[in-house]
Amino acid sequence: xxxxxxxxxxxxxxxxxxxxxxxxxxxxxxxxxxxxxxxxxxxxxxxxxxxxxxxxxxxxxxxxxxxxxxxxxxxxxxxxxxxxxxxxxxxxxxxxxxxxxxxxxxxxxxxxxxxxxxxxxxxxxxxxxxxxxxxxxxxxxxxxxxxxxxxxxxxxxxxxxxxxxxxxxxxxxxxxxxxxxxxxxxxxxxxxxxxxxxxxxxxxxxxxxxxxxxxxxxxxxxxx
Numbered sequence: 001x002x003x004x005x006x007x008x009x010x011x012x013x014x015x016x017x018x019x020x021x022x023x024x025x026x027x028x029x030x031x032x033x034x035x036x037x038x039x040x041x042x043x044x045x046x047x048x049x050x051x052x053x054x055x056x057x058x059x060x061x062x063x064x065x066x067x068x069x070x071x072x073x074x075x076x077x078x079x080x081x082x083x084x085x086x087x088x089x090x091x092x093x094x095x096x097x098x099x100x101x102x103x104x105x106x107x108x109x110x111x112x113x114x115x116x117x118x119x120x121x122x123x124x125x126x127x128x129x130x131x132x133x134x135x136x137x138x139x140x141x142x143x144x145x146x147x148x149x150x151x152x153x154x155x156x157x158x159x160x161x162x163x164x165x166x167x168x169x170x171x172x173x174x175x176x177x178x179x180x181x182x183x184x185x186x187x188x189x190x191x192x193x194x195x196x197x198x199x200x201x202x203x204x205x206x207x208x209x210x211x212x213x214x215x216x217x218x219x220x221x222x223x224x
Contacts, residue, residue, distance in 0.1 A: 017070070018043065019195050023219040027054055037213065040124075042222070046070050047078075048055040050122040060086050061149050064146065066122040073134055074178050075127040080120035082146055084209040092150060094149055096120060109151040118142045118151055128156055128188065129196045135145055152180040164189050171199060194219065 011170060018041070025037040037054045051065035076100040086094045094107035098120075103112040112118065123178075124143040131139050140155040159175045173189035182219040185205055189200040203211045 017073075017133065018126075020222040021086075021195075021197070022222065023197075024216045026216055027211050028212040028214070030205075030211055032056065036216075048126065049199070050126065053105045054121070056086065062086060064120075064122060066120050067125060068123050070126075070130075073130055075119065075123050075214060076117070077120045077123040077132065080122065080144070082149075084146075091149070096144060103144075103151075105149070109146065113150065116142050118144065120144050123144050125198065128176065128178070129190065131156070132158070132190055133192075133196050143180075145180075147183065150182075152183045153179045154180045154183070154186075159187075162189065164191070166199060166215060166218075173199065195221065 004072055004107040005160055021040070023039045025039065027035045027037045029035070035054055035056050036046045037052055039052045040050070042049045042179050047174040048068040048070055049065070050068060051063070053061065053063055062084045063081060065080045067078040069078055074123040077096075079095065079097050081093070083093050091107045096103060096105040096108070098118065098180045100114075102114050103118050104110070119141060121143060124141065125202050127141065138155055138156065142151050144150070145152045145156050156176055156178050159177050162173055162175045166175045171191040171193055176188045176190065178186040178188065184206060185204040187202040188198050189205070190196045191199050197215075200212070200214045202213075205211070
């Protein structure tokens, strides 16, 4: 169960471009129902820690935590760890280290010499928010896909505006699609009023089924 970029142009944003937050979501799986997910994003200067945790049952966990660097309007992944001990998933844990020389993972058995920037999934989410805030309507970058642990090229495009209703109000969101040849399509809904926060996302699986992630209540911005 998973929920679950051109070089940047536009204006320059520093590491404090977005606020730190804690948030709760409901992940709706097309077959297994609803589960609680928590997310946390902590900014400290030019470094950010981003994480999520989903517990389908007490004995199972799907989670990720990433250390990121933010320089101007560019996000760089430093390290990510993904845990998924749900039956049938292999490997149940992997870590990836990122450097100027390449991307290395012992569990995924790869050592990639970088030609283009490669981001982890949480790093790509942050880079997308920065790009949308900078009014960049179409872009792409390489991402390590949590489903298979491989590198995919995702292309992002703004598809317009759509009103999303939540338990704490309605928001006129920017709708962004993310597509890749070998991965499911993702639709993101970003609320500019909430610091370009992703309040809802959809994963359109190859079999036509849809998984949904939606925020339960107003995110807690830690600077407030």
